[in-house]
Amino acid sequence: MKVTVVGAGAVGGYFGGRLQEAGFDVTYLVREKRAQQLKETGLIIRSPFGDAELVPKTALAAEEIEACDLVILGVKNYHLKEAIESIRPLFEKGAKVLPLLNGIEHFDILQREFGEEAVLGGICQIISTLDREGRILHTNQMHEITFGPLTPGQEEFCRQLEEAVEGANMKLKLSKDVRVDMWSKYAFITAFSGVTTASRLPINEVLMHEPTLEVFRLALSEMRDLAGAKGVTLSERFADKTVDNMYRLPEGATSSMHQDFRKGLPLEVEYLQGAAVRIARQAGIEVPTVRTLYGLIKPYEYGGAK
């Protein structure tokens, strides 16, 4: 299977690297600076599941890629618009896209741009980051993509992909209802990144302060209601179960948004909390806690906080 990875960053580079290791024909569609870095150092992964040093095949434009079966999208939401333009030629040649971004609105955007049949449902569970040298540092015990068809016409392709990835050093889970997984992750990450970033605390410290934990719980409940308003039913115990799971995380564990905040990098606030406020307005429901988190984080959207 021919795969194009767009954005050889912490997520795209990791999963692209694992597929390349497993024998997939992977091309990384990257921008100039990352192309140069990859040429000099190779694609380097440091991970508890095993390190890898690979020679990546890169392209600076989709026109350099003959055709591919699958595009894995690993850019941040604020780069999506530019990425869409750069990959358009691949869809004219019949590719499908598996987006791994956090958020929910990008699925509709991609479907509008490339058509419903081209866009698979997907999320990923991993904690990884790029260091100064561009190495991919994977630091937790999960490296999992959950994916699945958003239309009946994609079912066969998804089965083939599941089969092809068997044996790779990563988990690829074919979901029975990928919309539920997409909304569970979106609901979780919006509350989790919201409370950790707004409080400037890792989750274990959020748990220590009852009023701060209550903010997290309320945000989770509002996000569950929002999923319901969009026709996706999350478990009645979604908020409680999510909070229980947080006690199992190691000390200092926090969201990638909070980590970006600490580094003074741009934040995906408009695509997580901002999107929830927009979707709630359209659905005619209130999400006051999420709206407050949005207001507290929004001033740092373009970075600046250290």
Ligand SMILES: NC(=O)C1=CN([C@@H]2O[C@H](COP(=O)(O)OP(=O)(O)OC[C@H]3O[C@@H](n4cnc5c(N)ncnc54)[C@H](OP(=O)(O)O)[C@@H]3O)[C@@H](O)[C@H]2O)C=CC1
């Ligand atoms: N990191 C994590 O642990 C997790 C992240 N996510 C989500 O995954 C998504 C990606 O995050 P992450 O991998 O951390 O981000 P990174 O910043 O590490 O990687 C994004 C990469 O995209 C590249 N890029 C941006 N625009 C383009 C473009 N037009 N063409 C080609 N490459 C481009 C950037 O390269 P450059 O700017 O150098 O050109 C960068 O290397 C986000 O939505 C994030 O929320 C989800 C789960 C976990």
Ligand SMILES: CC(C)(CO)C(=O)C(=O)O
């Ligand atoms: C919670 C986590 C690490 C799960 O993959 C994530 O998506 C994020 O912090 O952005």
